[in-house]
Amino acid sequence: MKSLMLDIEDIRKSYRIGPTEVNVLKGINLSVATGELLAIIGPSGSGKSTLMHMLGLLEKPDSGTYRIEGSKVLYDDDRVLSTLRNRKIGFVFQQYHLLPKLTALENVGVPLTYRGLSMTEIRQKSIEFLTKVDIMQRADHRPSEMSGGQQQRVAIARALVGSPSIILADEPTGALDVKTGEEIMELFQRLNRDEGITIVIITHNPELASQCGRSVKIIDGMIYSA
Ligand SMILES: Nc1ncnc2c1ncn2[C@@H]1O[C@H](COP(=O)(O)OP(=O)(O)O)[C@@H](O)[C@H]1O
Ligand SMILES: [Mg+2]
Numbered sequence: 001m002k003s004l005m006l007d008i009e010d011i012r013k014s015y016r017i018g019p020t021e022v023n024v025l026k027g028i029n030l031s032v033a034t035g036e037l038l039a040i041i042g043p044s045g046s047g048k049s050t051l052m053h054m055l056g057l058l059e060k061p062d063s064g065t066y067r068i069e070g071s072k073v074l075y076d077d078d079r080v081l082s083t084l085r086n087r088k089i090g091f092v093f094q095q096y097h098l099l100p101k102l103t104a105l106e107n108v109g110v111p112l113t114y115r116g117l118s119m120t121e122i123r124q125k126s127i128e129f130l131t132k133v134d135i136m137q138r139a140d141h142r143p144s145e146m147s148g149g150q151q152q153r154v155a156i157a158r159a160l161v162g163s164p165s166i167i168l169a170d171e172p173t174g175a176l177d178v179k180t181g182e183e184i185m186e187l188f189q190r191l192n193r194d195e196g197i198t199i200v201i202i203t204h205n206p207e208l209a210s211q212c213g214r215s216v217k218i219i220d221g222m223i224y225s226a
Pocket of ligand 2: 048049050
């Protein structure tokens, strides 16, 4: 049996807005195997980003358990949690979230600056990963000097540079035209197939989801097999 990278069990999350309580995640069970490429699809407002924030340790569930590589996540120590996040998880967002004043090369190196590496080592790693995602020719460009697809490649290199256990991508093609979106999807598929990287991608494009190894649906805070 394949080992589990992520495993969540009966995760619940609600938000209180004034007097009303909104139940966003209503008992989610989801396992992601090591080496898997999983798509999560679902309509707007169904809880996809909230689930991604849980998986990425950006939010704490109200109840339920979460295991990463077999170890139960303990939510009571923020420093342990942020180290875990920095080491194990690479994020890719719809809007890239690159730092505007830094070049592509410098952006990719950001996650490594917390790890006590030398400038030379950071530079070498950044070059390695810009090359891997085919955007090394833009190394010295700032985000405003790149197209959306190019910025997303840089963001993917940044997500990968720290050798995380898993990449979490929240609608990574949502701001891109169809063709560029397909190219980014092909990049994720290649990284999964050739490098064995475990990837979870949120999309509401069923066609992109069908190219993933497996897809699940989230509707109104509940998971269904797609
Ligand atoms: N921090 C928050 N406070 C209050 N409500 C929230 C918060 N985050 C998300 N929600 C609500 O949870 C629901 C699901 O949001 P989200 O997970 O962003 O959905 P999706 O990514 O599928 O569009 C929405 O109704 C949203 O308004
Ligand atoms: Mg969302």
